Amino acid sequence: MDILETRELRYFLAVAEELHFGRAAERLGMAQPPLSRAIQRLERRLGVSLLTRNRRGVALTGAGEMLLYEGSAALDAITAAARRARRAGGADDPRGPRNRLVLAVKAASSHELLHKLLDAYAAEPDAAEIDVLPSGTCEQEEMLRDGRADVALMHKPFNSLTGFDSEELMTEGQIAILPAGHPLAAHKTLSLADVSGIPDLPLARWSRNGVYPPGPGPEIHDQTQLAQLIALGRTVAVFPDSARAWLWAEHTAVPLTDAPPVVTHIAWPAHSRSLALAGLVRAATRL
Amino acid sequence: MDILETRELRYFLAVAEELHFGRAAERLGMAQPPLSRAIQRLERRLGVSLLTRNRRGVALTGAGEMLLYEGSAALDAITAAARRARRAGGADDPRGPRNRLVLAVKAASSHELLHKLLDAYAAEPDAAEIDVLPSGTCEQEEMLRDGRADVALMHKPFNSLTGFDSEELMTEGQIAILPAGHPLAAHKTLSLADVSGIPDLPLARWSRNGVYPPGPGPEIHDQTQLAQLIALGRTVAVFPDSARAWLWAEHTAVPLTDAPPVVTHIAWPAHSRSLALAGLVRAATRL
DNA sequence: GCTCGGTGATACCTGGAAGGTATCACCGAG
């Protein structure tokens, strides 16, 4: 029943995502025929057909869709197990096995809360070492799932907390960051509608999992680039209040009245049972 | 990095649980030498030592403990993926792929709520078929995790809901079920202390994952056996209020004043995204 | 209609890994 090898799962996921045996094989660094055979074997073993091969490509069956969903989670769990075991044994640490915890934080988020958290935790007795791992926009969930991180700072409503345990740390409003010279910068407050429909100032677009939302605004790769584009009067961006910390003289921050508040949580996989993690969470809730 | 094959993981878990290569190999249906080699290979590949082999057996290192924890979850996720894919494809259903949902319920729990739930859901348009899967005491969590079930009725505080999403359905008090002739049966109410310290009437013991808690009372395998033992005046048991449904004439139910209330939840894996499941949960919350 | 490009499947071969048996090396208990 559990005759599903990691390798087969990896192969299937590649095909299910590419919907093309040739490209999937290339991505896996192998030839196409063994890949076809592996999938056939898997289908035979499971007793269901996962893909329909018709003219012009491949489509997923119901069972295939199910295996794609559940299988990605399972593969994440496996790589997480391997990674966490390696870390616990100090495999990537020349100083040998020590108590450490990897904390994922959005690269663009405020340093203030993070500093307070790290200081508070470092003061605890038997504090583990914390590796701070900067992550892309909304990448923290994936990092927790596949074991690159043990705990993360997440921002509702941008991150989804399903499957994780979490504690609320902080709530803040959002601001629009405008070029200082722009007429709208003179306002005391703005609404989302005010900043989303400006013809000469399109909203900046952040990538999410490598994909950019559609729209006229520029595609943003990092915070410095964004800051520059705003300073040049080319775009406007919406950020949590704490972004004020990195504003330039050429920027103006205006509070948004109707933007949803951003709630920062500390979150971790629900099954975690680590003392170091418990200590960090305790320190966080005491902030 | 994710070079951790399912087979290797299964092998390691067997050794980690048995702490003995010979017994683990027997359990896996293989000879001991290839098992030893497989574990060595795994340790070399991960770059950490998982077990310390000293005189008189085997012990887990820190990395080994981590892999035991995370690895069991990962193996569950894999078997769940395989099982759910098989089910979605109708592999074990001669009538072919159809929309079904497996609901795990504690075998001894009340039929009343279950009936109402199934009836309410069956009335929905496009209702999937529900397979009701009776489970042992507190086995529902495991069944959700390894894919034998898609959704479960759980009873707080007996079941842990960590890692699952859930909705509360019902709260009830607990009762002591006594032989009708026993002096205590005359009381209007009792406390936990009253029923746990009776010399001639030791508390019945249910198995949990095949293990029985220590105590003088008889080991119970099923509800009928328990009912008989109570009727014979040999034991007493504590149950949620709804157990009144199956009492015999020789039994007397007495409410417990200080027993924690039992809350029935409908629970499912947090990552589930099935329409049928959503419908069932909707029907459940409307009860 | 026929070819052509692109798809996945099949045939066949080969190297390596997984598993089995026999045996060793080690150590603690008598």
Place this chain on the structure above:
DNA sequence: CTCGGTGATACCTTCCAGGTATCACCGAGC
């Protein structure tokens, strides 16, 4: 000092994963 019990090693066999060459199929062109 042996003996029982442990895990490790040596060596062999089998089988499967992967590679190359090729086929079978189909839709789009000319």
